Amino acid sequence: METPLEYLKKRTGDDWLIGEDSRQFTSLAEKLFLQLIQENQPKILLSEPEPIKFIASFIAAVAAGCPVFLCNPNWVKQEWQQVLDLVQPDIILGQEITTNRQQRYSPIPYPQSPIPNSIMIPTGGSSGKIRFAIHTWETLMNSVQGFRKYFQLTQVNSFCVLPLYHVSGLMQFMRSFTSGGKFLIKPFKALEAGEKCNIEASEFFISLVPTQLQRLLQNPELAAWLSHFQTVLLGGAPAWRELLEQARHQNIRLAPTYGMTETASQIATLKPEEFLKGNNSSGQILPHAKVTIRSPNNEILDINNTGIITIQTNSLALGYYPETFPNNHQFQVDDIGFIDKQGDINIIGRNSNKIITGGENVFPSEIEAAIRATGLVADICIIGLPDSHWGEIVTAIYIPSDPEIYTNTLQTAIENKLSKFKRPKQWIPVKTLPRNSQGKINLEQLQKIAITNTPA
Incomplete structure (x- = not known):
């Protein structure tokens, strides 16, 4: 190497x-x-x-x-x-x-440092507390090589609008720098304002998070420009079905991904051709990784069975500074999902974000997707709040798409979309949600917003 x-x-x-x-x-x-x-x-x-x-x-x-x-x-x-x-x-x-x-x-x-020549990449998770995943040049290059092999590329040209200190931006640089490709850096705000740059978009990859894609699609000129890219990688946070359908309608060569800081970016990606055919999964596992779905007892589950995602990859971080992982090639994550008969990975949600209300399991991503599909909210996040009767109550914290949209309108709009136990019992309208530049929500701040706005 x-x-x-x-x-x-x-x-x-x-x-x-x-x-x-x-x-x-x-x-x-x-x-x-x-x-x-x-x-x-x-x-x-x-x-x-x-x-x-x-x-x-x-x-x-x-x-x-x-x-x-x-x-x-x-x-x-x-x-x-x-x-x-x-x-x-x-x-x-x-x-x-x-x-x-x-x-x-x-x-x-x-x-x-417990590891020579280590590269520490920040990851805050949903709590907002900063910690550093320990990588090396080798783990990052293993990710690059898996990406290039999966897409069958000699050179990777990247249009980067994500921060370079984050794994999402850093890996775009790594792919281009080490493959002999072109690299263009542009602040997302400049892109959103119309500064597109004079490039042949069909030769470039661009990486976006869902909220960025949503904002670009709101501008017809930028949406048309985005449709010319070789591939539009989408990751960082779960994408909602309505957004995927909108991108498909615009003929954007979207490639939803699954990965994290700990795996040096994606370990699964849906190829654009499959996305345009109607596939909404996170795609196939990349060559440098292996994924198994396991039960709470660590038993490997068969296809189409939902369980805990476990990853083996040579791009895996070696630990969180200053500690190393006991097994540096296997990583059980907090995500729940399944692998279908095509070999595509499908993400259901985070196990730690699961809400247990009245004995029923509820995953926020499903509820968020249903509410987004109404077109009545600009943004939304679902959390569970403690409740003496239900254990937890499903709570929606949202930005209405119009100031005249009220709770009863939203409740009526989802009556036929969600089972009764999944429908939010509490609705909290806000002006902004605490998301970072990768589109991830800060759950600690969100909990404070919810508690502050909950009636005594």
């Missing part, structure tokens, strides 16, 4: 960064690499907001064998304090971090 430096040398003189100075990238990476190799593999926090400097710093740090922690430049003071206490970095690359320097470090020192 080639090293970051070998790939950097290959790209020298190649004008592959569209709209940017590829030579500047190479120069920055080489200069920083020479500086870092004079140190004793310092722990690095990478919080660079400028994309070219970010990827140049990333390549230099990995090439120099430094443990590097990818950071969101927009974290607030409290989040930075949490990260600094955990990591205790030697070097911070990028913008200055605002925090209380006197309380910067925890009194309990952590080891430098």
Whole structure:
């Protein structure tokens, strides 16, 4: 497997960064690499907001064998304090971090890193608490190779609107950089405003989260432009059926994916041709991974039987900093799903998000999809709140698509779509929902919103 430096040398003189100075990238990476190799593999926090400097710093740090922690430049003071206490970095690359320097470090020192040449990628999950999945150049490259083999590609050209510190943006860079492909970085807000760039879209992949796709489809010109892409990868959060149907109607070559930070992006993807035929699954398992569906007793289940998803892959993270996983090639996730007779994986929802109301199991994604299909909400999230009679009550926190839409209108609209026990007993209208840039909801904040708006 080639090293970051070998790939950097290959790209020298190649004008592959569209709209940017590829030579500047190479120069920055080489200069920083020479500086870092004079140190004793310092722990690095990478919080660079400028994309070219970010990827140049990333390549230099990995090439120099430094443990590097990818950071969101927009974290607030409290989040930075949490990260600094955990990591205790030697070097911070990028913008200055605002925090209380006197309380910067925890009194309990952590080891430098349990894994040599480690790449720590942030993952907050639904709780919002920051932790870092431990990857290496090898685990990321295993993901790249599985992706290229699945799509039968020599080069991967990527139009990136997702953050580079997140696995979704980082892996787009990795695919293009190591395959000899073109790479274009554009803030999503600029794209939404109409800055599309002069590229041959049919030669490019673009990755979106469902809320981004929804917003682009609302603009006929952008929807038409999106339909020209070779593939539109969709992940980061569950997509609702109405959104998939809208994309299919626009003839967009959508590829719904299933993956996570811990697996270095997707381990299953539906090919666009299958999507356009009406398939709404997350597609086939990629060559570098294996998925089994298991019972609570860890028994492997047959096709079409719903159970707990267990993943084996050579792109799996080695742990959460500073601890490693006991088995670094098998990972049981919180998701529930099944594999159908075509070998496609179908995701039902998260086991931890399951609501048990009156003894019945309810998965929020099903209810959210039914309510979205009414067209009466702009966004929605379903959670369970404690209740002395039902155990939990199904609660809908939503943004109405029109201020004149009231609870009774929504209740009437879903009467024939959901069983009675699945229908929300509480409805809370809000102006915004606490989603991050990948479209994932912060359940901790959502619980606070629900409790604040629940009648005493």
